Amino acid sequence: MKFTTTIDINSPIDKVIALFDNPDNMSQWMEGLQSFQHLSGTPGQPGAKSKLRFKMGKREVEMIETVTVRNLPHEFTGTYEANGVFNIVKNKFVKVSEDKTRYITENEFQFKGFMKLIALLMPGAFKKQSMKFLQHFKEFAEKENH
Template sequence: MADGKIADHEEFDPSSTHPTRPDIPTADGHRMQGSQPRSPTSSTKGRRPTPGKERMMRPIKYTVSLEIALPREKVVQLLADPAHLPKWLRGLVLHEPLSGEHGQLGTKSRVVMQMGQRKIECTETITRREPADLREIPRTSVVHFDREIVGEGMWSAVRDRLTEASPQTTLWESENEYRFSGLLMKLVGLLMPGAFRKQSQQHMQDFKAFAEQGKDVREATD
């Protein structure tokens, strides 16, 4: 330190949190290069998934609602009647109970839907129905009708709430959730997430037209 300088000092790169170490002499006179900062590898633990993969795994959730110009008791009875399903559930091919009574809590049903050129088959389970008796429902109570639907590469839940907006008007709110496990359905969920909301809105509008005006989707010309 006679000249006032520090020998063999470490040089610090301000752009890095790792110092660059100098060459280190060995016993045989050679010089060993100092260790350099290690770059992350594919085996690094705790790394975050890429944005694309993260998005593909995220479930689709949304809520849609509309008002129907009918008393709530009339609306819920129309919704619960299996004989009316083909009149407003567009694309329905088959809806048959596998166990239990149609529309009752715990009932499992086989459902087949026509989607364009494809037929999609799934199993529906009623997970909540309150009240069990849909007659003389108290005005302040909320009617709940929930179900889970499982198909190839897909799981979904629909949670319907029906409240009395006025003595002659019913508010129908439908909370929907979709999760995907198969590659094809993951891609569909990633590329066309709005299609699921659009389909839910279509079914609700079709039911409204049936309930208020007696329209049957099987007779539609569009």
């Protein structure tokens, strides 16, 4: 399953990138994030691995992030592996004006086992969750800009 999400943020691109690029900010906009633990490699650089733990409703989800491309603002790509789900997320930031930045994510989900059934029954859930992260990041970035 592939899809793209886009949102415009009323904040200059350099401020948006600084907020996005700081892992300490992740809990401000990634709903349900319980912890972010660096595992190996140079943090934020290609090859770096981190463990993210989320609480989604009553479920605990653990995933491993591997940074694959770092060329901000043009691209920050990572893979996210969880039980039955492999996700590639390409983040891009485009300067729309001095005070507006477009945040674009290209998402590709691959499913195994039981998660294939979930994806078939609820394909919109993955796009909805991805869009929710963008909306929360926009709110966080705009609040920090003022």
